[in-house]
Amino acid sequence: MGDALYLIGLVALTSALVWVAGRRLLGLQTSALRPALRRLLEWVGLTVLLYALNLFAGFALVLLLRKLTGSFVSMYINTDATLVLLSAFQALVFQWWRAESE
Amino acid sequence: MARRPPLRLVSILGALTLVLFALLAFTPAIGAISRRLDSVPEPGPADAIVVLGAGSTRDGVLSDPSLRRFVGGLLLYRRGLAPRLILMGPAYQGSPMEAETRAGLARELGVPADAIVVEGRGLTTRREAALVAQRMGELGGKRVLLVTSAQHMHRARRFFERAGLEVVPAPVIEHSPLAQSPDGRLELARIVIQEGLARLYYRLSGLL
Numbered sequence: 202m203g204d205a206l207y208l209i210g211l212v213a214l215t216s217a218l219v220w221v222a223g224r225r226l227l228g229l230q231t232s233a234l235r236p237a238l239r240r241l242l243e244w245v246g247l248t249v250l251l252y253a254l255n256l257f258a259g260f261a262l263v264l265l266l267r268k269l270t271g272s273f274v275s276m277y278i279n280t281d282a283t284l285v286l287l288s289a290f291q292a293l294v295f296q297w298w299r300a301e302s303e
Numbered sequence: 304m305a306r307r308p309p310l311r312l313v314s315i316l317g318a319l320t321l322v323l324f325a326l327l328a329f330t331p332a333i334g335a336i337s338r339r340l341d342s343v344p345e346p347g348p349a350d351a352i353v354v355l356g357a358g359s360t361r362d363g364v365l366s367d368p369s370l371r372r373f374v375g376g377l378l379l380y381r382r383g384l385a386p387r388l389i390l391m392g393p394a395y396q397g398s399p400m401e402a403e404t405r406a407g408l409a410r411e412l413g414v415p416a417d418a419i420v421v422e423g424r425g426l427t428t429r430r431e432a433a434l435v436a437q438r439m440g441e442l443g444g445k446r447v448l449l450v451t452s453a454q455h456m457h458r459a460r461r462f463f464e465r466a467g468l469e470v471v472p473a474p475v476i477e478h479s480p481l482a483q484s485p486d487g488r489l490e491l492a493r494i495v496i497q498e499g500l501a502r503l504y505y506r507l508s509g510l511l
Binding site for chain 1: 310312313314315316317318320321328329330426427483484485493497501504
């Protein structure tokens, strides 16, 4: 539990510093934090959806490649942690694309 | 241009994901789940010790799980629980054969060459089970001490039993359920979820 409390405390501290800096140096409004947090939830949700899509497509692709080529392709390639990061990038681009289209 | 509606359901999914993330990373919940799903070691005498493959790099360095399984198998051999050590593990994309690398280590650590069986043709657990069953048919005996990770044991055991072998589970700890750090817990969660998906896939396809 010590590691968890340390990390949460650290991020809480730097978040407070960024909040003060944002308000004082950049003139950002505290009221705009709520929509920012809503966008965070949207981004996380989109990441999960795109990750699920990537996993599903990946499993299907591996099965197809095995059938077409007759050679072995491991299913485990789809569970590489990098796929989560790439899905997060996809989600971010989708979110920005959507925002730019408004 | 028309304003698009907020992605309400997506936001709810995002909120649930963050709650799940906090539970998995910052509480011992995943350790408790893993302990419920993991196999408990119950080693006893057998005709052979089978050490399943777990990967090596292109320069022949065994992965951490591969080394842990190898050491687990070696300890069982040293305890005199079986006269043979069947070492598994194929060549991965141009790497030396994992089973051969392990066999070299076993010989250097004093295991007689005639007690070592190298089997590097299995690319999946199912194939490894079939190959071991074939080898055991040639060597004699049906009872094997199966060495793999605690999370993987349930699935592996089923495959080996289906291949006609009598299995004595000898799981090794690759990802401790007592992981304290958040990233250790997230890694454990990844393994538990991955193994859950694998079991589901094999069940749905009628292979397990």
